[in-house]
Amino acid sequence: MPLTKVRTLRSLIGFLLIIVSVFSIPLSASAAPLKIAYSDWPGWIAWEIGIRKGWFQEAGVDVEFLWFDYVPSMDAYVSGNVDAVCMTNGDALVTGATGKPSVGILINDFSNGNDMVVAAPTIRTMADLKGRKVGLEMGFVPHLLFLTGLEKAGLSEADVEIVNTPTNETPQVLASGAVSAIAAWQPNSGQALKALNGSHPIFTSADAPGIIYDLLYVSAESLEKRRADWLKVVEVWYRIVDFIRDDANLDEALAILASRVKVSPQEYEPFLKGTYILSLKEALERWKPGSGLGSVYGSTEYVDAFNLKYGVYSESQPAAKYLDPSLTEEVAKMRGM
Amino acid sequence: MRSILSGWFKVREDLPPGRRTLLTVLSFLIPIGLWCFVSYTPWIWHPEIKLQISAEREGVTTVYVAGDRLSREFFPEFVAAVRAENDTIRAARDSGSVADTSARSARRRNLKILRQLAPVGLAHGWMTRDSSTDDAAIYRLWRDLATGARVATRPALTAENLEIVRDNWAILERHSPTFAYGQLPTEPLLKLVPQGVPANPVYLPAPHEVLAAGWHDFTHQPEDGSPSMGDRVATSIRIIFLGFVISCAVGVPLGILCGTFDTFSRLFEPFIDFFRYLPAPTFSTLLVAIFLAHDAPKIALVFVGTFFQMVLVVAKTTRLLDRSLLEAAQTLGARPRQLISRVVVPGILPDLYNDLRILLGWAWTWLVIAELIGVKTGLTEFIETQGRFRNFDRVFPVIILIGIIGFTTDQILAWLRGVFFPWTGHGGPASRAVARGLVWLPSTIIESARDRAEAMHNRASSP
Numbered sequence: 001m002p003l004t005k006v007r008t009l010r011s012l013i014g015f016l017l018i019i020v021s022v023f024s025i026p027l028s029a030s031a032a033p034l035k036i037a038y039s040d041w042p043g044w045i046a047w048e049i050g051i052r053k054g055w056f057q058e059a060g061v062d063v064e065f066l067w068f069d070y071v072p073s074m075d076a077y078v079s080g081n082v083d084a085v086c087m088t089n090g091d092a093l094v095t096g097a098t099g100k101p102s103v104g105i106l107i108n109d110f111s112n113g114n115d116m117v118v119a120a121p122t123i124r125t126m127a128d129l130k131g132r133k134v135g136l137e138m139g140f141v142p143h144l145l146f147l148t149g150l151e152k153a154g155l156s157e158a159d160v161e162i163v164n165t166p167t168n169e170t171p172q173v174l175a176s177g178a179v180s181a182i183a184a185w186q187p188n189s190g191q192a193l194k195a196l197n198g199s200h201p202i203f204t205s206a207d208a209p210g211i212i213y214d215l216l217y218v219s220a221e222s223l224e225k226r227r228a229d230w231l232k233v234v235e236v237w238y239r240i241v242d243f244i245r246d247d248a249n250l251d252e253a254l255a256i257l258a259s260r261v262k263v264s265p266q267e268y269e270p271f272l273k274g275t276y277i278l279s280l281k282e283a284l285e286r287w288k289p290g291s292g293l294g295s296v297y298g299s300t301e302y303v304d305a306f307n308l309k310y311g312v313y314s315e316s317q318p319a320a321k322y323l324d325p326s327l328t329e330e331v332a333k334m335r336g337m
Numbered sequence: 338m339r340s341i342l343s344g345w346f347k348v349r350e351d352l353p354p355g356r357r358t359l360l361t362v363l364s365f366l367i368p369i370g371l372w373c374f375v376s377y378t379p380w381i382w383h384p385e386i387k388l389q390i391s392a393e394r395e396g397v398t399t400v401y402v403a404g405d406r407l408s409r410e411f412f413p414e415f416v417a418a419v420r421a422e423n424d425t426i427r428a429a430r431d432s433g434s435v436a437d438t439s440a441r442s443a444r445r446r447n448l449k450i451l452r453q454l455a456p457v458g459l460a461h462g463w464m465t466r467d468s469s470t471d472d473a474a475i476y477r478l479w480r481d482l483a484t485g486a487r488v489a490t491r492p493a494l495t496a497e498n499l500e501i502v503r504d505n506w507a508i509l510e511r512h513s514p515t516f517a518y519g520q521l522p523t524e525p526l527l528k529l530v531p532q533g534v535p536a537n538p539v540y541l542p543a544p545h546e547v548l549a550a551g552w553h554d555f556t557h558q559p560e561d562g563s564p565s566m567g568d569r570v571a572t573s574i575r576i577i578f579l580g581f582v583i584s585c586a587v588g589v590p591l592g593i594l595c596g597t598f599d600t601f602s603r604l605f606e607p608f609i610d611f612f613r614y615l616p617a618p619t620f621s622t623l624l625v626a627i628f629l630a631h632d633a634p635k636i637a638l639v640f641v642g643t644f645f646q647m648v649l650v651v652a653k654t655t656r657l658l659d660r661s662l663l664e665a666a667q668t669l670g671a672r673p674r675q676l677i678s679r680v681v682v683p684g685i686l687p688d689l690y691n692d693l694r695i696l697l698g699w700a701w702t703w704l705v706i707a708e709l710i711g712v713k714t715g716l717t718e719f720i721e722t723q724g725r726f727r728n729f730d731r732v733f734p735v736i737i738l739i740g741i742i743g744f745t746t747d748q749i750l751a752w753l754r755g756v757f758f759p760w761t762g763h764g765g766p767a768s769r770a771v772a773r774g775l776v777w778l779p780s781t782i783i784e785s786a787r788d789r790a791e792a793m794h795n796r797a798s799s800p
Binding site for chain 1: 400402405408441445449470560622626629712722723728
């Protein structure tokens with residue numbers, strides 16, 4: 001009898017091992033598609049149109065888009081889990097200076113109001129925030145926007161108390177009354193506006209246009225090895241842009257975009273205005289080196305100086321190292337522009 | 338009468354079966370009853386207004402849609418803003434001045450006004466969720482409401498809104514009797530004034546709302562290509578199962594060794610005791626860095642969350658084994674290896690089974706955190722995204738589902754305990770019968786196999 005018990009035990013263990021191995025088969029990935037981390041900014045949600053419509057397959061490029069919260073998406077890039085990540089030009093510098101450098105090959109858009117500082121009803125201007133608490137994700141783009149707004153209002157960072165808050169939790173934090181204002185981008189800022197009735201934007205990226213560009217940043221290694229594939233990705237992007245910018249497609253595009261972030265198309269429609277998606281021609285203009293905020297180079301230099309001033313990192317980051325307009329230019333050439 | 342009331346409070350004595358069942362049912366009915374009471378009695382609480390008809394305001398990016406809740410203080414402001422816009426339009430009409438917006442944006446604006454009625458059509462079942470953006474159907478709805486062919490009852494249109502419907506339809510009819518985008522008027526239509534009903538905060542939806550949302554989510558394939566609820570359940574169960582099985586595969590043997598031999602106990606338990614106080618979620622970013630972004634870090638987190646507890650619990654259970662059993666076996670000449678395989682393991686199996694049942698409950702707790710690290714997946718991803726957008730009517734069914742899965746699994750496992758270990762006396766008549774049935778076939782096979790082996794052995798040993 002004991003002998004049979006040992007046997008049953010053995011067969012039980014064998015059975016468990018079989019189950020484990022059966023379940024773990026799907027875990028092992030086989031092919032190596034280009035892995036791109038994207039998050040909930042309207043300019044990047046736009047990739048969803050290409051994904052849903054199968055345009056990447058049509059272009060013959062194997063891509064895998066991975067949906068993250070914004071800061072975790074950059075963590076995933078730094079840890080080498082993805083080949084590319086959607087970031088703002090400022091956060092690319094932060095990620096590069098503190099983790100892993102990257103090369104921006106494609107400008108999706110510039111923020112035109114969708115990044116905002118949302119304040120409780122009693123706060124009317126940025127200056128009213130003196131001595132108050134503000135919830136935002138420190139060291140990243142909302143921080144940059146907020147400090148820019150403070151500077152314009154004649155205040156400095158020391159005049160307010162910043163509470164480090166993940167951007168996707170800012171709506172709840174504002175609604176709870178724990179802070180007087182938050183800084184966030186759409187759709188989070190919109191959720192915050194709805195979560196606290198009567199709250200309103202007191203400073204937005206439309207007040208400082210060109211301070212935030214949104215790009216696709218690729219690791220230098222992947223760009224070198226698989227440049228042809230990345231070129232196809234850029235091509236698909238401009239197909240997406242043409243689609244979105246055609247008014248006849250507005251309702252279809254809204255349905256796709258809104259469903260990705262689970263809001264209704266009506267709620268999503270105002271986001272389109274706050275994120276200026278650049279056409280190929282407009283993008284080429286922004287790619288021209290220059291010192292103003294109308295150029296992605298100028299904007300990046302501005303943010304670099306800003307980051308140094310606030311000690312986000314300690315060594316100046318050369319803008320040219322982070323930007324490569326050649327793929328966009330090639331696509332323009334292919335289209336005979 | 339006396340007999341019904343008496344006998345409920347006897348110190349340490351079981352109630353009769355009928356009363357026990359009654360109380361079990363009540364333990365579920367009372368919370369549900371309270372929930373219904375708070376939800377369906379309009380004068381209790383209800384601090385907010387739930388919109389049935391909403392409107393967009395000019396120059397404001399915040400768009401409230403039907404179903405959103407506004408505070409009672411803010412709702413009048415919202416209504417006043419829309420009325421003011423209508424007044425401006427009426428004033429412009431009276432003075433004959435023409436709005437200078439482009440035809441394109443004017444049509445888009447009017448289209449949005451038309452769609453204000455979609456929630457009304459939806460509430461009456463005149464439209465389905467899928468056809469709620471069918472502009473032609475919405476156009477017909479405007480016609481029918483204006484002519485009185487259909488009358489809205491839930492919600493009923495206010496006199497003010499009914500007049501606006503007729504007013505707008507008069508303009509629409511002039512341009513086209515059926516919907517055509519290019520035929521929409523470019524002169525501004527009047528906006529429907531927002532209507533709403535008192536409601537509880539969004540985090541306490543009414544039971545019927547939860548049921549309706551749950552029914553929709555569980556039966557419809559989401560159109561955005563995200564996984565269906567069935568797939569989500571499968572993903573979650575797979576992660577929990579793998580994490581738990583791997584944890585058992587290592588933790589149970591280690592726990593038994595620690596419980597049996599003091600050497601192993603001294604060597605492993607102090608560190609494990611220390612490690613179990615390190616909160617598992619703090620390892621999440623580390624695990625993502627090691628195992629990349631798919632399921633592996635999640636499984637690892639469930640493992641980290643359960644493994645250390647498991648070793649300690651199993652070791653403790655092993656130590657509780659009746660010492661006299663071991664002594665008896667030793668007197669009969671059992672060696673240490675035999676002691677483990679033939680006395681310790683069989684001896685603790687029923688208690689071990691119970692330990693694992695409880696630890697499986699723990700694993701569910703870790704699952705919720707595990708699914709949020711890296712790429713969010715499974716049921717928790719749904720809870721998280723819907724919760725973030727404050728769709729709590731869609732969150733509750735999933736939370737309840739997790740509860741049901743956990744509860745039924747546990748009930749089944751508890752029942753199976755009677756099947757596996759009939760001698761512990763925890764089974765009812767049914768499980769004992771099943772146990773006998775289960776044992777009968779294998780034992781017959783084993784018996785006959787052993788007889789044959791013995792016969793062969795005898796033949797081989799006899800020259």
